[in-house]
Amino acid sequence: MEVLENIAISHSKSLIEKAQGGDEHAYGKLVGLWFKRIYNFSLKYFADHDLAMEVTQRTFIVVYQKISHLKASEQFQYWLYKIALNHCREEDRRRKRNRWFSIFGDDEVANIASKAGNPEKEYGNKEKTEMLAEMLNQLPADQKTVLIMKEYEGMKFREIAEVLNISENTAKSRLYYGLKALKKMLENSELNYKI
Amino acid sequence: MKQTDFNKEMTDYLYGELSAVERRAFEEKMQKDQQLKHEFEELKALRTQLQALTDKDVMEPFPIWGNRSATKKSGKGLILLRPVTAIAATLILLVMVGYLAGFTISMNRQGIMLGFGHLDTTSEAQLSDAHFKALVAQAIAENNNEILDKLNTRDSSFQEKFTALETSLYKVVKQDQSNTITDHDLEKFLEELERRNAELVRGYLTLSAAQQQAYFKTMLTQFNDFVQEQRSEDLALIQNNLIELKASQSIQKQKTDQVLASLISTINYNTKN
Missing domain, CATH: 1.10.1740.10 (RNA polymerase sigma factor, region 2, helix turn helix motif)
Structure with a gap:
């Protein structure tokens, strides 16, 4: 389909x-x-x-x-x-x-902060896909955008550079650091990233 | 090798965007550098994990754009705005008509009232009370008239009767004007009255007793007839049953005789043979 x-x-x-x-x-x-x-x-x-x-x-x-x-x-x-x-x-x-x-602070912000502090505890009962989605969401916007475009939208680096109005090398660099950051988050999570 | 070049090559290789020559060169590099290979394997595994996050199906919302003619220029406003604009225009029109026609909304104890012009809610309430009182007064007056009519009718009837009685008394008094009623006469009259009453009661009781006796006599006669009839019917039934029993016995006797005769003839025949 x-x-x-x-x-x-x-x-x-x-x-x-x-x-x-x-x-x-x-x-x-x-x-x-x-x-x-x-x-x-x-x-x-x-x-x-x-x-x-x-x-x-x-x-x-x-x-x-x-x-x-x-x-x-x-x-x-x-x-x-x-x-x-x-x-x-x-x-x-x-x-x-x-x-x-917000006077009392956003619950979502608090959640993200706590997840960043102790991912093992927070991700314990999460489904794998939900965990991945949340981890992806925690990446810096620039890295996240490139990663989504490359990994899920299947765009070429040239196309990503065109959309974001950046150079291809910048797009590649952002992707690389995005992947590294994601890997670190997964290693810290209960998912226990294994090679 | 600079870090940026390394990143570039790694990502290009990871996503298959290196040329054949560049790819072979990078693979040779990985053969020599185990750390580089290890990192590549890690990122490759990470990509495999990322594939778990698949696309979700979603229905696009109901199209708010219609089948506008292709000759029209696009981007001139959504069709969604059309009904909204129409509703807004209608509301404005209604407000203007309401204002010009003096549309008024007022609220009192009875509720909210909508109308045109000035709504005099207080006079409405007073009129309502007055009307109610008039209706009650009218009903009472009608009822009183009806009662008075009935009273007048009865009064005239009573008056007629009273007049007739008065006339008869007057005649009696007139006929026996010289007589005066004494206590003795009154006692005699009462004694006579008691005697007549006693005779009346006695006669009634006598008549009643005679009637009861006649009734019982009739009832007993009828009961006796009924019993006699039942008895005769029962006797007839018993007699019939006895006759049937007697007939049955004679038939049985005949059958027995036939069986015995048959047995005797059989025995005799066997004896002879």
């Missing part, structure tokens, strides 16, 4: 052009093709379904509003990820602000 989706995505040039021309049916199909990808990208970024859904929907609203401004349909994928990433970053900033303004 995913293979079919990927084929459809790679052949979505005509859909993009129709959507640019105002064909909402084509736009609907485009959303159907990309919604899951963007949702999962956002989900891995936040490890939170509601936030991921919100970011994904906002992304597609912007896409709807601005798709006619997209100059080259080949650039659609990078453009889409840029929009999604901007919304992710915006949401991140908003959450950080809320944490600062």
